[in-house]
Amino acid sequence: WPGNVRELKDIVLFAAFHAKGDTISEADINFNLSEPEMPSALSLKDPTYGKKMILEALNRMNWNKTNAAKLLGISRSAIDYKIKHYGLKRD
Template sequence: MGNLSYDVQVQLLRALQERRIRPVGSTQEIEVDIRLVCATNENLPLAIERGEFREDLYHRINEFTLRMPALHERGRDILLFADFFLQQANEELERHIMGFEPKAVEAMMNYNWPGNLREMKNLVRRATLLAQDDIIRLADLGPSLQTPAATTGLQLHNEDSEKQRILQALEATGGNKSKAAQLLGVDRKTLYNKLKLYGL
């Protein structure tokens, strides 16, 4: 939802308000009775401030909000997902990997997972393919889980500590925002959004 072009936002708002649409290739409008379920990983109030999302559309669709926590906020669920993806990878790649060594488990629990489940699935699949024995070791998980972002605790966990962690990362990198984003385990766009949100 957060990536819709302005023109599409206008069309969607009109369809929701008037409950009428014109199918592609038709000259006639038809009435519709629908329930709309939207999803986004964008901060829509911030997008409204930047002029990237229509405020009237936001209020039209924002009747009921469910916030899905990011993977790094899911605690022990991280291991359930990792085991599920390992089982999938074993079947697809015809491997027989039994699990993860303790260091690998610790790294996965501490990692920020900026790519959420898609990143984890790809990482576990790759590790399953490369594992030299019947267990996935920390080295098999690749460099992203062995960077400072995976072990220093600077990654973003919750809103209460985000500002302090961002300031720590900027100080540690001499104000270099790209390096600070890497240290925090987030992409640059996310960091810039947080900097604007907190007025840093």
């Protein structure tokens, strides 16, 4: 791995979030990015996708808010705000 451990962790978390199934494939990993970028269609700035993306990130990270926030590229306090704003609850 050419980068640091934080960059590797970010790539793996990004791949886990975007994997189609339970297994990360080569297609899910982009080694050319030092910082994973969210596709613009999945941006939390778009209210159409905000609630869905937060809920999906929380579920993928077993409701670990810190890791879900990292996947989404937002702060822990921002995810807390959005959980309250959307009235999200763990099933």
